[in-house]
Amino acid sequence: MTSPLVALEGASLVYPGQSGPALCEVDFTLRPGEKIGVTGDNGSGKTSLLLALVGLRPLASGRLLHRGDEVRKSTQYHDLRREVGLVFQNCDDQLFSPTVIEDVAFGPLNLGLSSGEALAIASETLEALNMGHLENRLTHTLSGGQKRIVSLATALAMKPKALLLDEPTNDLDRTTRAMVQDFLHRSDLSLVLVSHDHDLTKAITTRIIHMEAGRVWPDS
Numbered sequence: 256m257t258s259p260l261v262a263l264e265g266a267s268l269v270y271p272g273q274s275g276p277a278l279c280e281v282d283f284t285l286r287p288g289e290k291i292g293v294t295g296d297n298g299s300g301k302t303s304l305l306l307a308l309v310g311l312r313p314l315a316s317g318r319l320l321h322r323g324d325e326v327r328k329s330t331q332y333h334d335l336r337r338e339v340g341l342v343f344q345n346c347d348d349q350l351f352s353p354t355v356i357e358d359v360a361f362g363p364l365n366l367g368l369s370s371g372e373a374l375a376i377a378s379e380t381l382e383a384l385n386m387g388h389l390e391n392r393l394t395h396t397l398s399g400g401q402k403r404i405v406s407l408a409t410a411l412a413m414k415p416k417a418l419l420l421d422e423p424t425n426d427l428d429r430t431t432r433a434m435v436q437d438f439l440h441r442s443d444l445s446l447v448l449v450s451h452d453h454d455l456t457k458a459i460t461t462r463i464i465h466m467e468a469g470r471v472w473p474d475s
């Protein structure tokens with residue numbers, strides 16, 4: 256069997272000031288090519304699972320593994336986040352540059368590409384999502400749905416191997432939602448898709464897990 260891209264072993268996560276854990280001894284594995292759907296009620300721990308998978312929240316116990324190795328050093332976190340991109344539930348956590356093109360070019364620039372190369376990738380990525388016309392818009396003036404697509408573009412522009420998507424079709428109209436569904440379905444990216452949109456989850460994922468009170472069913 257192919258070695259996992261990213262995995263959690265017995266992972267628990269506790270937010271400061273909270274009595275119970277947001278994740279409770281979770282085992283989770285994402286292998287190359289897998290597309291995993293995550294369902295569960297509000298507050299069941301779906302966002303916490305994604306944050307834990309890219310090491311944005313420290314584990315109280317358990318292990319985070321990238322390609323089989325435990326992630327402990329900052330260079331290992333960097334390598335993990337280079338391959339596994341996160342699209343946040345709240346777009347304002349993702350977008351911070353003045354204009355759309357700068358936001359999408361930010362990741363590639365950070366990877367060391369020249370400004371010309373980064374802008375070219377940013378343009379291509381927005382074009383692939385039918386959002387080329389937004390390039391020069393001020394990010395803070397975008398609609399909720401437009402911000403959602405630009406957030407996806409910022410993650411895609413990093414050319415990751417896997418994407419963790421936290422409710423990526425919230426705020427989208429039917430046409431844009433269908434475009435995103437088609438894009439993700441055709442893509443060869445590994446995915447973890449958190450969504451309350453059951454049609455989307457059924458259409459693009461290869462297996463579905465369910466979260467309840469910080470636990471995952473079935474374990475993987």
Ligand SMILES: Nc1ncnc2c1ncn2[C@@H]1O[C@H](COP(=O)(O)OP(=O)(O)OP(=O)(O)O)[C@@H](O)[C@H]1O
Binds near residue numbers: 302
């Ligand atoms: N920053 C935080 N500080 C304290 N508690 C938090 C924080 N973020 C989340 N929690 C708590 O952790 C638990 C899991 O939250 P999480 O955001 O992972 O749920 P979720 O399944 O993504 O919910 P939703 O469907 O509403 O997005 C909840 O009880 C929540 O109140």
Ligand SMILES: [Mg+2]
Binds near residue numbers: 421
């Ligand atoms: Mg959430």
